[in-house]
Amino acid sequence: xxxxVPVKMxxxxxxxxxxxxxxxxxxxxxIKGYTISEVQGEGLHxxxxxxxxxRNIKIETLAREEVLANxxxxxxxxxxxxxxxxxFVSTVEVLRRERFLS
Numbered sequence: 001x002x003x004x005v006p007v008k009m010x011x012x013x014x015x016x017x018x019x020x021x022x023x024x025x026x027x028x029x030x031i032k033g034y035t036i037s038e039v040q041g042e043g044l045h046x047x048x049x050x051x052x053x054x055r056n057i058k059i060e061t062l063a064r065e066e067v068l069a070n071x072x073x074x075x076x077x078x079x080x081x082x083x084x085x086x087x088f089v090s091t092v093e094v095l096r097r098e099r100f101l102s
Contacts, residue, residue: 004093007062010071013039014085015054022059025078029071034061043086062094 014022019036026034039058063071068089079085 002095004095005097006091006093007097008065008068009060009062009090009092010068010087011090012059012075012085012087013056014059014079014083016057017054018079018083018085019057019059022079025074026059026061026071029074030067031061031063031071034059062092 012022016038023034023036037058037060039056041056072087072089075085075087
């Protein structure tokens with residue numbers, strides 16, 4: 001019988017212009033897979049009024065806690081001071097845990 005097991009999921013919301021840089025950095029930290037979605041919303045920096053300002057993306061990935069800690073450090077050192085970007089970690093439950101965590 002398959003059983004759900006808890007793992008950590010990192011979610012990053014950023015401008016789409018940062019997509020390739022973020023993916024390259026995630027892979028350099030050891031991330032094997034991810035999902036990217038276009039998203040919209042409103043926050044501290046208000047709502048984008050036109051497409052020329054860029055679109056927002058959401059990147060989600062599952063990883064071990066030590067890998068996530070490295071990624072969060074990297075984001076803090078390389079992105080947070082320069083770009084409108086947020087990141088958060090959630091606990092989710094998955095089947096086949098070994099498939100997601102290397």
